[in-house]
Amino acid sequence: MKYVVSFALSALLLACFTCAIPAGAVVLEVTVKGTVSDISAADNTLTISSPAKYGCDYGSGTSAPVCSWTPLNETTLTGTVPDKAAFSVFSKGDSVVATSLGGTGGTWISLAKLYGTGTYADYATDEIGDIGSLPVSLIGDYAVTEETNANCSACTGTTCTATSAKITVKSSNMTVAEKTLLPEEFLFFNGRNDASSVNVTFVKGEALSSACAGNTAMVGGVQPVSDYIVHVVPPLGVTVTAHGTEAQVTSESTIPADSGVSSAPVATAPTTTQKSGLPFAALTILGLGAVVLLAGRNRGN
Numbered sequence: 001m002k003y004v005v006s007f008a009l010s011a012l013l014l015a016c017f018t019c020a021i022p023a024g025a026v027v028l029e030v031t032v033k034g035t036v037s038d039i040s041a042a043d044n045t046l047t048i049s050s051p052a053k054y055g056c057d058y059g060s061g062t063s064a065p066v067c068s069w070t071p072l073n074e075t076t077l078t079g080t081v082p083d084k085a086a087f088s089v090f091s092k093g094d095s096v097v098a099t100s101l102g103g104t105g106g107t108w109i110s111l112a113k114l115y116g117t118g119t120y121a122d123y124a125t126d127e128i129g130d131i132g133s134l135p136v137s138l139i140g141d142y143a144v145t146e147e148t149n150a151n152c153s154a155c156t157g158t159t160c161t162a163t164s165a166k167i168t169v170k171s172s173n174m175t176v177a178e179k180t181l182l183p184e185e186f187l188f189f190n191g192r193n194d195a196s197s198v199n200v201t202f203v204k205g206e207a208l209s210s211a212c213a214g215n216t217a218m219v220g221g222v223q224p225v226s227d228y229i230v231h232v233v234p235p236l237g238v239t240v241t242a243h244g245t246e247a248q249v250t251s252e253s254t255i256p257a258d259s260g261v262s263s264a265p266v267a268t269a270p271t272t273t274q275k276s277g278l279p280f281a282a283l284t285i286l287g288l289g290a291v292v293l294l295a296g297r298n299r300g301n
Helices: 002-020 278-300
Strands: 029-040 045-057 066-071 076-080 095-101 106-114 123-129 142-156 159-171 174-181 185-189 197-204 206-208 227-233
Touching: 029 076, 045 095, 076 095, 142 197, 142 206, 142 227, 159 185, 159 197, 174 185, 174 197
Parallel strands: 076 106
Antiparallel strands: 029 045, 029 095, 045 066, 045 076, 095 106, 106 123, 123 227, 142 159, 159 174, 159 206, 185 197, 197 227
16 A cells, blocks of 8 residues: 555656646756956857856745855856857957856857946846846846747757747837847837937747647756847947957848838747746755655655
8 A cells, every 4th residue: 555655646746747847948057257258259169257157045935036146166167159249249358148058168058248347237238149048137228038939840859940039129118119030030129219229130049849739748858049139239328338349249131220120921830938947846856856755765664
């Protein structure tokens, strides 16, 4: 009877575990902040000196998490860049935030160029790569969010190729521009009266395969990673700090004078947000382990 009860408890918790954890988003993302000490187009890499790791204390879960940067023991961290646009955006001496998968460095999936000094030191003027993985705010009280649409005939495991991405630009928490972009299309907004603007290019992307019929129960695997290029021209009165001979972000597309880009209608496809919560998944795994240990003790008795 003990075996039956133990097995039933384990099976029940395993079922809850399967239902509770969103598909994908199980590979650890590590975010660091530091100074660009080297950038090499020949090696396709960017190196960060004096890196500090981003982390949050969730406490008991009843209040907002407390997040901070903790210095690492490493002197430098090097990783490949998520897009070659990084070589026209970053220069030595720039303040940067970077996110990698599975550990520190190696491959940057996203990069943010920070203002670097003064009141706006921790605000980003440029973001490259998987922008949803960056815990930074854009300068000028702007925000950009994205949702990718899955091509359900082009999936591998937990991810599918994205056919398009829905881009939303917010100003002071109000939506001011929204558009669904195909790969290599962009959205440009300059509707405020302060000379500021936002340009967002969707280069390419992935979406969760759980958005497709028949894949809703799939768990485990790598989370989707997409490539965007975001550039913000700060409002009047905010002058971007110059570092050496740095250049602003460039794109093959010419920025239009209006507030958007024309594109053909995009067919409706399953939509998925990019990120999921890792802390809950970790707690669920701990709970499953506790039940399995309990079951083993019951068998021993």
